[in-house]
Amino acid sequence: MALRTVCAVALRSGTDLGVNNARTFVTTAFLCRRIPPLGAMPNEEIDVTKLESLEKYRSYTRYLTEAEETKNKPAWWKSYRSYVEEADPDHGVERVDIGLPYYQPCRTKQLRERRQVMKENKKNVEMERAFRLRTFKIPLDRVQESWEKNSGPFHITRLADHYGVFRDLFPKAFFLPQVSLRICYGQDNGGQVYYGNRLTPTEAASVPQVSFDAEEGSLWTLLLTCPDEHLLDNEAEYVHWLVGNIPGGAVQAGEELCHYLPPFPAKGTGFHRYIYVLFKQEGPINFQEDVRPSPCHSLVDRTFKTVEFYRKHQDNLTPAGLAFYQCQWDESVTNTFHNTLNMREPVFEVIRPPVYHPPQVKYPHRQPLRYLDRYRDGKEHTYGIY
Numbered sequence: 494m495a496l497r498t499v500c501a502v503a504l505r506s507g508t509d510l511g512v513n514n515a516r517t518f519v520t521t522a523f524l525c526r527r528i529p530p531l532g533a534m535p536n537e538e539i540d541v542t543k544l545e546s547l548e549k550y551r552s553y554t555r556y557l558t559e560a561e562e563t564k565n566k567p568a569w570w571k572s573y574r575s576y577v578e579e580a581d582p583d584h585g586v587e588r589v590d591i592g593l594p595y596y597q598p599c600r601t602k603q604l605r606e607r608r609q610v611m612k613e614n615k616k617n618v619e620m621e622r623a624f625r626l627r628t629f630k631i632p633l634d635r636v637q638e639s640w641e642k643n644s645g646p647f648h649i650t651r652l653a654d655h656y657g658v659f660r661d662l663f664p665k666a667f668f669l670p671q672v673s674l675r676i677c678y679g680q681d682n683g684g685q686v687y688y689g690n691r692l693t694p695t696e697a698a699s700v701p702q703v704s705f706d707a708e709e710g711s712l713w714t715l716l717l718t719c720p721d722e723h724l725l726d727n728e729a730e731y732v733h734w735l736v737g738n739i740p741g742g743a744v745q746a747g748e749e750l751c752h753y754l755p756p757f758p759a760k761g762t763g764f765h766r767y768i769y770v771l772f773k774q775e776g777p778i779n780f781q782e783d784v785r786p787s788p789c790h791s792l793v794d795r796t797f798k799t800v801e802f803y804r805k806h807q808d809n810l811t812p813a814g815l816a817f818y819q820c821q822w823d824e825s826v827t828n829t830f831h832n833t834l835n836m837r838e839p840v841f842e843v844i845r846p847p848v849y850h851p852p853q854v855k856y857p858h859r860q861p862l863r864y865l866d867r868y869r870d871g872k873e874h875t876y877g878i879y
Contacts, residue, residue, distance in 0.1 A: 662800065668811075697755055716771075
């Protein structure tokens with residue numbers, strides 16, 4: 494009787510197992526019919542066990558040709574660029590150059606001048622002696638001048654892209670800053686403005702000294718704005734200084750459309766960018782619509798958008814120079830809010846959620862000796878390995 498029962502159970506189990514296996518096989522086959530094969534993966538035909546037998550490129554040109562052909566072949570997979578373009582349609586869109594035209598210097602002329610300088614240096618006995626004694630000093634002023642003329646504008650453009658200056662001030666546009674801006678706060682060079690360096694609001698409290706190389710009879714417009722400072726609108730800015738119709742390089746002789754306001758980055762908001770943009774004018778411009786009341790201590794009147802200002806005067810204005818620095822809160826910002834802007838100072842803080850502790854166990858097993866400290870009343874910090 495027992496043997497008969499065991500045989501019946503075994504037969505029933507075997508039958509059920511066969512049915513289940515058949516059902517699984519049918520489901521798998523159905524899914525395989527519905528999903529088409531994806532295709533071959535890249536470099537799938539290469540036998541990794543016989544790498545020595547592969548054909549060598551033997552030259553960079555041949556490798557570049559093969560790479561271009563492989564790149565242009567259609568593939569079933571999506572690249573990283575395809576995913577990024579699908580998420581952000583404006584990614585990789587070619588930007589418009591709104592700056593002054595750039596004239597590439599003649600390479601032959603540069604080489605000729607360089608050979609001439611090297612020839613004269615070889616004839617200089619004092620220079621040769623200074624080199625031999627390791628006392629030769631390179632004049633940094635000449636190095637700075639050479640950098641500003643040759644590769645400086647391209648380096649500044651890359652820095653501005655890194656800090657998102659063009660993205661926030663001139664969407665889908667950029668310019669090559671070919672005019673060097675020299676901006677200094679205070680008498681010494683401690684408050685010099687470069688391209689993303691850090692200054693304190695105390696150092697930038699007064700009007701800076703601005704100078705740049707300009708032709709006689711030319712007109713310029715200088716703008717100081719902050720795209721990170723607006724308290725109500727993320728897309729708007731606060732204009733800190735605006736001077737138009739500057740004759741030559743004399744900023745003091747220009748028409749002050751909005752007087753200088755020190756930076757006031759709110760407490761808890763981190764570093765803010767303060768950007769100087771120099772525009773070259775085609776001729777005198779009537780800025781009656783852009784004049785702010787003097788003194789202008791209203792943040793509503795100082796609300797500004799650089800792209801709208803440029804679109805309004807784009808027929809007569811061309812961006813030519815750029816410099817910017819970063820600032821974060823210090824004690825002078827409180828004085829600016831209370832005494833200059835006559836308003837309460839906004840303070841931003843991070844609200845952290847309370848620390849989560851799992852429910853207390855009556856008999857904790859393999860817990861540290863300070864296990865109960867986390868469940869005690871009190872705000873004092875307890876140290877221990879939890």
